[in-house]
Amino acid sequence: MDIEDRRRYYIVGSVILEIDQPLSRTKLKTSRGLGSFQDFLNTQPVKHILFHLRHRNATCCTDKSNCVNNSKLPLIYCQWNLLYTENRGQHGQNCQCKFTANPVQLNELDITLAGLILLNCCNLGSTEENAIRILLLRYKNDYISHNMEGEITETEYKSLWTDLTSFVLQLDPNKQDDLIRIENRPFDEGLCSNIV
Known part of the structure; x- marks a missing residue:
């Protein structure tokens, strides 16, 4: 070496x-923008984008026209689970509306996750x-x-x-x-x- x-x-x-x-x-x-990071993650557009970066073959009930079926899923399970928790009492199809953002802090994001959110959910x-x-x-x-x-x-x-x-x-x-x-x-x- x-x-x-x-x-x-x-x-x-x-x-x-x-x-x-x-x-x-x-x-x-x-x-x-303004507000907490959790509020940002809970906005419908952000949650919808991130949902489709983790879930394949899913059509959302609230925004079917903007659903994307990515060939690669760049958001891995542990990153998704850091950001969101599934509302267990809500039944129906696999949809972004079944999830709520966790009170995650920016310093908990690894560099890849921060990059994915920046590139996909922010206006740069x-x-x-x-x-x-x-x-x-x-x-x-x-x-x-x-x-x-x-x-x-x-x-x-x-x-x-x-x-x-x-x-x-x-x-x-x-x-x-x-x-x-x-x-x-x-x-x-x-x-x-x-x-x-």
């Missing part, structure tokens, strides 16, 4: 956890949407979550770091110092093990 390859993995993972995740939560807080500009899609979904998955070796080569890192910093700064230009601090801090194997 090359220690420098491991260090580069640590740097990218640190950016995603220490900068991108808080940025996504902040963006979600400001993009959803095309630049923000692109940056979030790449940072929270593609880069996190490609370089951290599905990287079984826990390493990033120097060649790969050079182009990745340029793109990574560019997308972070598109979301918040004030993060330049944080990026420099993370890239220059000493490698910590213990923290690196917690990144996945």
Whole structure:
């Protein structure tokens, strides 16, 4: 194992956890409007969208014309269960109206869940949407979550770091110092093990 390859993995993972995740939560807080996060999740349009990101072959009783049958279900069970509870006393078809939002807090959302909600339920500009899609979904998955070796080569890192910093700064230009601090801090194997 090359220690420098491991260090580069640590740097990218640190950016995603220490900068991108808080940025996504902040963006979600400001993009959803007034009211609590639970109120936002309970709005019919948001609940309907998220319902169809978790449930396949379901037609809702209140909004049949906007029901979508996704080939992939990006919202996994534990994420759905964090957000919603089924009203057990309500019988009938599998529909979004059978669920009520839980009193979840933004800091309980993992980076993928925050990204899914942002991309699907909030009005973002095309630049923000692109940056979030790449940072929270593609880069996190490609370089951290599905990287079984826990390493990033120097060649790969050079182009990745340029793109990574560019997308972070598109979301918040004030993060330049944080990026420099993370890239220059000493490698910590213990923290690196917690990144996945």
